[in-house]
Amino acid sequence: MGINIAIDGPAGAGKSTIAKLIAAKKGYIYVDTGAMYRAMALFLLREGVDPSDTAAIDAKCQEADITIGYEDGAQIVYLNGENVNGCIRTEEVGKMASVSSPNPNVRKKLVELQQKLAADADVVMDGRDIGTCVLPNAQVKVFLTADSHERALRRYKELTGRGEACDLAVIEKDIIERDRQDMTRELSPLKQAEDAVLVDSSHMTVEEVAETVISLCEKKF
Numbered sequence: 279m280g281i282n283i284a285i286d287g288p289a290g291a292g293k294s295t296i297a298k299l300i301a302a303k304k305g306y307i308y309v310d311t312g313a314m315y316r317a318m319a320l321f322l323l324r325e326g327v328d329p330s331d332t333a334a335i336d337a338k339c340q341e342a343d344i345t346i347g348y349e350d351g352a353q354i355v356y357l358n359g360e361n362v363n364g365c366i367r368t369e370e371v372g373k374m375a376s377v378s379s380p381n382p383n384v385r386k387k388l389v390e391l392q393q394k395l396a397a398d399a400d401v402v403m404d405g406r407d408i409g410t411c412v413l414p415n416a417q418v419k420v421f422l423t424a425d426s427h428e429r430a431l432r433r434y435k436e437l438t439g440r441g442e443a444c445d446l447a448v449i450e451k452d453i454i455e456r457d458r459q460d461m462t463r464e465l466s467p468l469k470q471a472e473d474a475v476l477v478d479s480s481h482m483t484v485e486e487v488a489e490t491v492i493s494l495c496e497k498k499f
């Protein structure tokens with residue numbers, strides 16, 4: 279096993295920003311597992327699968343070949359050979375990912391891929407179940423969170439910065455609903471691993487969070 283750093287937490291807590299910084303600083307590979315669930319959701323949407331039809335998700339997910347590669351250090355997600363990075367960050371895909379990611383067949387397929395990546399390389403992996411299920415032996419585990427209003431505000435600034443019209447109250451409502459789905463699902467719910475360190479980024483800068491995580495790594499390696 280290489281060096282494994284697991285960063286879990288709810289949507290909008292800043293996991294990917296921090297994981298990318300740590301990966302760049304340490305020279306490890308960054309693995310964004312949410313992007314894999316999003317690529318699967320994109321496939322299911324393209325196939326016209328009804329989100330409430332569990333049997334259809336079971337069957338169709340077997341036809342999706344999801345792999346990842348790297349270009350200039352950035353993760354590229356391939357869906358049946360197609361680079362889908364530009365298609366997976368929409369609200370529609372996010373909502374489908376939230377509904378399809380609890381499916382056991384979807385999880386089995388993607389967790390196997392994630393574990394294989396971590397067995398072969400030094401990784402910083404972020405998601406919901408990395409410390410609890412995917413990499414239970416990770417040397418550093420962080421549960422990164424922030425209150426829902428702060429997370430909604432960050433998302434609001436990101437969207438308005440890109441010129442997209444949006445409503446802060448609607449964003450916060452969606453975040454709270456996404457948390458509820460991720461935390462109450464039967465299989466691999468979002469929760470802090472017993473040996474994970476809780477970092478609440480509500481009142482911290484990106485630099486402060488990164489320093490906190492780096493100091494946890496330095497205590498280990």
Ligand code: DC
Nearest residue numbers: 311312313315375376379405406407
């Ligand atoms: O982090 P994100 O918003 O890109 O994740 C997309 C969806 O995938 C979200 O609903 C949670 C789910 N997910 C998961 O179930 N397990 C993971 N390890 C990562 C993401």
